[in-house]
Amino acid sequence: MRLLFLGSGEFGLPTARMLHAQHELVGVISQPDRPAGRKRVLTPTPIAAWALGESIPVLRTDNVNTPQFIAQVADLKAEASIVIAFGQKLSEPFIDALGTLAVNLHASLLPKYRGAAPINWAMIHGEQTTGVCVIGLAQKMDAGPAYAEASLGIDPDETAGELHDRLASLGPGVIEKVLNDLAAGTLAPMEQDHDLATKAPKLSKAVGTVDFDQPCDKVRARVHGLTPWPGCRVNWLCKATGQTTVLTLRRVSAVPDLSCFIGLESAGEKPVPGMVGEGYHVMTADGLVRLIEVLAPGTKPMPIADFAHGHRLGAGDLLSPIESS
DSSP states (O other): OEEEEEEOSGGGHHHHHHHHHHSEEEEEEEOOOEEETTTTEEEOOHHHHHHHHTTOOEEEOSOTTSHHHHHHHHTTOOSEEEEESOOSOOOHHHHHTTOSEEEEEESSSTTSSBSSOHHHHHHHTTOSEEEEEEEEOOSSTTOSOEEEEEEEEOOTTOOHHHHHHHHHTTHHHHHHHHHHHHHHTOOOOBOOOGGGOOBOOOOOGGGOOOOSSSOHHHHHHHHHHTTTTTOEEEEEEOTTTOOEEEEEEEEEEEEOOOGGGHHHHHTTOOOOTTBBOGGGEEEOSSSEEEEEEEEOTTSOOEEHHHHHHHSOOOTTOEEEEOOOO
16 A cells, blocks of 8 residues: 655654555655754654665655645655654645545544643553554544554553553554555544543643652652653752752652651651652652652663762652742
8 A cells, every 4th residue: 555654753663664564655754854962963853764764755844734745745646644743733735635544643542631742641640551542634633533542551660751662562553454444445433522532731841840749659650651751850958968959750669658757757857748768768648659760960860779879868858849930
């Protein structure tokens, strides 16, 4: 089948590779090269870089909806098009140029978590199951008819970045099923229940923090849902030095036990949410989270024990949310 692929982020790579191996990719459309790294070198998107390496024609534009670009796409005469993590709103005239069928792979079980950050918000809200959904393109965000889906369980120990990769691996199977159904004439779209829709808005650095005055499971879910980006930053007040440093929490575990604060209570200190106890535990509203991996300014992510060797993190320290400006 003659196919066109639209994508920018790494989420679409497994599916793009499958399509290239099993079909004829007549072209790839991606976002323009952007400055990246400390030297701000112009760098292609992950999808564009892959396609160029495979000698697949790549079209890059800031606006796919211009008449000139629509005509260029129509000339490719694709039978169907697949959109995954592309990054631009598509007009109806542009969609009409994409072939008999144009679908999007979305990283949630729609209608839940429509928007730019479905993986993160599913984790932050404590979902135990998520998945991917293949939908038709529509002018209302992620509201098109559904053609196929696949689900998996969320591991409480994984981060949003790790869940991203596992969900991406579901893409090839569901997209191939839709294409097979299209070829067989058995493709049956199902209207979403729009009354059940929830939103997953784009994340910003301003939301990248956590308040320990809530249950330990919610703290863990938020830390993991914000990792690796925008990151879960907190203010770390060191008892030994009196200095406050920004610390990024990357991985924690929930522990419903407060015994690590016995020593502090004996010394006359009253534990409060955000206080660090023995064994790198932090008090929450109903228990603890144990710090597993952290990141300080100017360092690389590291296990908490390694971090503590070179920094004076200890019992009685206080972690608090960073106030958004």
